[in-house]
Amino acid sequence: MQEKIAVIGGGSWGTALANLLSDNNHDVSLYVLEEEVKESINKKHENSIFLKGIELNKRLKCFLFEELSADFDKILWVVPTQFTRDTLVKFKELLNDKHVIVATKGIEIKHKKFVHEIFEEVVNVKLSVLSGPSFAKEVALRKPTAVSIASFDNSEAKLWQRIFSNEYFRCYTLDDVVGVEVGGAMKNVIAIATGISDGLGFGNNARAGIITRGLREITRLGLKMGGKLETFMGLSGMGDLVLTCTGELSRNRTVGIRLGKGEKIEEITESTKMIAEGVYTVKAAYELAKKLEIEMPITEEVYKIIYESKDPQESFYDIMRRPLKEENI
Numbered sequence: 001m002q003e004k005i006a007v008i009g010g011g012s013w014g015t016a017l018a019n020l021l022s023d024n025n026h027d028v029s030l031y032v033l034e035e036e037v038k039e040s041i042n043k044k045h046e047n048s049i050f051l052k053g054i055e056l057n058k059r060l061k062c063f064l065f066e067e068l069s070a071d072f073d074k075i076l077w078v079v080p081t082q083f084t085r086d087t088l089v090k091f092k093e094l095l096n097d098k099h100v101i102v103a104t105k106g107i108e109i110k111h112k113k114f115v116h117e118i119f120e121e122v123v124n125v126k127l128s129v130l131s132g133p134s135f136a137k138e139v140a141l142r143k144p145t146a147v148s149i150a151s152f153d154n155s156e157a158k159l160w161q162r163i164f165s166n167e168y169f170r171c172y173t174l175d176d177v178v179g180v181e182v183g184g185a186m187k188n189v190i191a192i193a194t195g196i197s198d199g200l201g202f203g204n205n206a207r208a209g210i211i212t213r214g215l216r217e218i219t220r221l222g223l224k225m226g227g228k229l230e231t232f233m234g235l236s237g238m239g240d241l242v243l244t245c246t247g248e249l250s251r252n253r254t255v256g257i258r259l260g261k262g263e264k265i266e267e268i269t270e271s272t273k274m275i276a277e278g279v280y281t282v283k284a285a286y287e288l289a290k291k292l293e294i295e296m297p298i299t300e301e302v303y304k305i306i307y308e309s310k311d312p313q314e315s316f317y318d319i320m321r322r323p324l325k326e327e328n329i
């Protein structure tokens with residue numbers, strides 16, 4: 001069935017998903033912040049700022065945020081985490097009671113909330129989340145991709161599964177919103193760590209060690225937050241972690257490589273309009289781990305490298321020199 005869908009957030013991921021939904025013959029309106037993004041999509045069928053060089057479905061229409069109306073009952077949210085609360089407050093009246101799916105990944109620094117928690121605080125909607133190993137560029141190029149869609153209400157997850165799935169995009173449903181969100185947010189932090197390791201010239205052994213011990217940290221936090229163990233072994237857990245820690249398209253991994261090679265975080269973030277969510281999530285996660293008394297040594301060192309200018313090499317040897325322990329605790 002053809003659906004009328006508003007996509008809010010015209011970065012690379014919002015654009016790629018709006019394009020996918022247009023491929024699925026839905027009537028899609030993409031709402032963006034930047035006038036130049038609107039112009040570029042409507043006139044050239046390309047997002048020349050955030051997804052340069054990829055031809056988009058010609059049926060996709062683009063509008064500015066302020067043009068959003070109450071005319072939609074299905075909404076895809078792809079605004080980066082740190083801007084989600086303020087943007088949501090602006091659109092609150094238009095979103096209440098609607099079917100909303102969130103594809104944003106991260107933890108809010110100010111309130112240390114995951115994105116579904118921000119929604120729960122600000123609006124009253126039927127909420128689902130979409131996450132998993134999915135680089136925007138590959139989805140926009142229609143390369144095969146598999147993701148998770150989670151909702152507290154199984155019929156909502158099934159609704160979005162039908163809307164999104166096609167021959168190049170396969171969606172699996174589950175009920176573990178918390179587990180999916182923790183995996184999606186925290187893999188960005190661990191990807192920065194593997195990038196730093198590679199930037200320092202450490203090898204494959206180090207990268208595999210960080211991925212595996214990183215999954216342990218993610219699982220520890222996720223279980224404490226109420227997520228389910230099996231979710232961390234799935235697409236939004238291990239799947240996205242492996243992709244982001246090893247894929248050359250990852251912005252988070254790239255930030256890490258540049259840090260490992262000695263660049264300062266300010267020069268890295270100022271050099272691009274794209275958002276590497278892990279840079280912000282790590283601060284929230286570091287503080288959350290302290291509050292919840294969870295051991296997260298990789299997260300802690302990434303935090304210190306970014307926010308306390310700690311020498312990356314020293315960080316890695318500090319991780320290695322910790323008291324020895326059993327693996328499965």
Ligand SMILES: NC(=O)c1ccc[n+]([C@@H]2O[C@H](COP(=O)([O-])OP(=O)(O)OC[C@H]3O[C@@H](n4cnc5c(N)ncnc54)[C@H](O)[C@@H]3O)[C@@H](O)[C@H]2O)c1
Nearest residue numbers: 010011012013014033050078083104105135136274275277
């Ligand atoms: N790009 C990917 O491959 C990918 C894949 C899966 C999930 N995600 C997640 O999707 C979310 C959106 O990221 P993206 O990759 O589409 O963005 P992006 O990095 O490509 O672009 C930056 C986005 O930030 C927006 N922005 C900047 N300032 C803003 C403000 N003040 N208020 C509101 N919006 C503002 C821009 O309009 C733009 O949409 C992130 O949580 C990201 O982790 C991205």
Ligand SMILES: O=P(O)(O)OC[C@H](O)CO
Nearest residue numbers: 132133134135250251252
């Ligand atoms: O480019 P990154 O590091 O933001 O990762 C993008 C996606 O989250 C990968 O699933």
